[in-house]
Amino acid sequence: MKGNNKLGFAISLKRGDFLLSAKAEIPMQGITALKGPSGSGKTSLLRVIAGLEPTTRGEMSARGKTWLSDRLFLPPQKRRIGYVFQNARLFTHMTVAQNLAYGWQRQGVSADVLTRVHQALHLEPILNRPVEGLSGGERQRVAIGRALASDPQLMLLDEPLSGLDSDQRAETLTYIAQALAAAEVPAIYVSHFQREIDRIADRLLCIDAGQTRPLRDLPAPLKALVVARMPDGQARLSLGGTTFAMPCHGAPGQEVWLRVSADDVMLSRNDPGQSSALLSLPAKLIEMRNTAEDSCLGKAGGCIGYLTGKAWELELPLSPDQVAQMNLTCGSSVWVSFAREAFLPVVSKG
Amino acid sequence: MMVWDAVWLSVRLATLTVLVLVVVATPLAWWLATSRNRLRPLVEALTALPLVLPPTVLGFFLLVLMGPETVIGGFWLRLTGDTLVFSFSGLLVASVIYSLPFAVQPLQGAFQNVGRGVTEAAATLGASRLDVFYSVVLPLSRRGYLIAAVMSFAHTIGEFGVVLMVGGNIPGRTRVISIEIFNAVETLDYRTAYQLSAGLMVFSFLVLVAVYILNRQGRLE
Numbered sequence: 001m002k003g004n005n006k007l008g009f010a011i012s013l014k015r016g017d018f019l020l021s022a023k024a025e026i027p028m029q030g031i032t033a034l035k036g037p038s039g040s041g042k043t044s045l046l047r048v049i050a051g052l053e054p055t056t057r058g059e060m061s062a063r064g065k066t067w068l069s070d071r072l073f074l075p076p077q078k079r080r081i082g083y084v085f086q087n088a089r090l091f092t093h094m095t096v097a098q099n100l101a102y103g104w105q106r107q108g109v110s111a112d113v114l115t116r117v118h119q120a121l122h123l124e125p126i127l128n129r130p131v132e133g134l135s136g137g138e139r140q141r142v143a144i145g146r147a148l149a150s151d152p153q154l155m156l157l158d159e160p161l162s163g164l165d166s167d168q169r170a171e172t173l174t175y176i177a178q179a180l181a182a183a184e185v186p187a188i189y190v191s192h193f194q195r196e197i198d199r200i201a202d203r204l205l206c207i208d209a210g211q212t213r214p215l216r217d218l219p220a221p222l223k224a225l226v227v228a229r230m231p232d233g234q235a236r237l238s239l240g241g242t243t244f245a246m247p248c249h250g251a252p253g254q255e256v257w258l259r260v261s262a263d264d265v266m267l268s269r270n271d272p273g274q275s276s277a278l279l280s281l282p283a284k285l286i287e288m289r290n291t292a293e294d295s296c297l298g299k300a301g302g303c304i305g306y307l308t309g310k311a312w313e314l315e316l317p318l319s320p321d322q323v324a325q326m327n328l329t330c331g332s333s334v335w336v337s338f339a340r341e342a343f344l345p346v347v348s349k350g
Numbered sequence: 351m352m353v354w355d356a357v358w359l360s361v362r363l364a365t366l367t368v369l370v371l372v373v374v375a376t377p378l379a380w381w382l383a384t385s386r387n388r389l390r391p392l393v394e395a396l397t398a399l400p401l402v403l404p405p406t407v408l409g410f411f412l413l414v415l416m417g418p419e420t421v422i423g424g425f426w427l428r429l430t431g432d433t434l435v436f437s438f439s440g441l442l443v444a445s446v447i448y449s450l451p452f453a454v455q456p457l458q459g460a461f462q463n464v465g466r467g468v469t470e471a472a473a474t475l476g477a478s479r480l481d482v483f484y485s486v487v488l489p490l491s492r493r494g495y496l497i498a499a500v501m502s503f504a505h506t507i508g509e510f511g512v513v514l515m516v517g518g519n520i521p522g523r524t525r526v527i528s529i530e531i532f533n534a535v536e537t538l539d540y541r542t543a544y545q546l547s548a549g550l551m552v553f554s555f556l557v558l559v560a561v562y563i564l565n566r567q568g569r570l571e
Contacts, residue, residue, distance in 0.1 A: 076473040083474040089467045093489045103475030
């Protein structure tokens, strides 16, 4: 089965004048971001995958099991997916705990899973509350927990941060990344913010005007090590010979994956020194690869720079201006500064 | 006492009508709330017809349709040994049809309010369609059911034309409150007419107050 650990589809869906025509082989592992402008068909594709669009034509299968063919349409309740809708869609006649148990009970999942979900999303304090009166961030956490507790084989998240204020966005994104990693569930994550995608996803599927583009891998995360635990939920991490503290789970010795958006990384030729906000590490630019203009990534050409430091590496898009001004060539020594609070830490398994 | 016979008959008829209507109106209202079928407006109009037809027209058609020489009436006669017209069973059938829109419309509204959002969420969590209905739609439509029950109960208590056409005026069998009032006036027994009329008016007023309170709570939530 290992060779078939994928979600494969070639489907079309007609809705008035709009035609969704999507084709991809998505690994059932890690997080795949689905990105595109408004009205490009992101939500429609997610609904097709969930089985919420019965008029879909084409073929789809997951882990070798057919979900859709000429003769078969597997309804959503038999696909074992966890869907997080944009507006939570909680059951208002139930408490938080009852919402969380809804799918868990129906799928016959063990009690450990429910407990793990409560912990990962920090839901214990609100379990007995009615759904009304929860904040936007709490509602989304309950929605994510409700989906995860049903022990799905694939999570589908449709812009789960839309409608949250910026503080709640950052907090909820961290919860999502950690909960998905803890449950080891693959996910498709819809967003139109590249920064959000950079911080959470392993690969990217772009969609524009109802057409999917080829799947592409996103840069691997930086791998730091937990050196020590500190009070108030912080941990001291070590990366590239430098140690620094940040809010993070994990016990000493555990590896922590740090994802960061290119927007939160700065390059300089001279040592900018350490500060409370910035973590600066020396690196060498080992390769520069030209890239074509890409409307999906929102980049107007330029190149990708491959940087290596002491036991870490990073891919970073470089604009032609940047290359010219800083006089960057292969082999240039540079300093890479990370906005520390922009790191999204996920404790790696094993 | 004749008066209490009429009251008891009215209450019995209205209660049974509500029970039958809950069973009949639920699938019909669900279909009307969720279907995209092109025939939907047709069915919707048919359901609402008793709202606009004069009760005598509806009663006349039912009388003709349920007569012992028709297919339906004949079948009933052979099955039970009693005619469908001028009987309590016939009254019940007529009341169910007459009050159908009063049950279907609040339920349809309630189901539409529940919306596809939560039913889709329930389906992705592994609930079958019937399970979704019982565990999500039904509890979220409680108020709709309450309003439907109260309205169709009150409407059945108040009917006159249909009862007179289909059931006639048989004491203890088809003579409900509204007919008893008519009889009382005909025989110049104004005392009985006053008592029953005042009773019905107070009852109807209380029912409407109850419905508006329920509606208000629904909006506040």
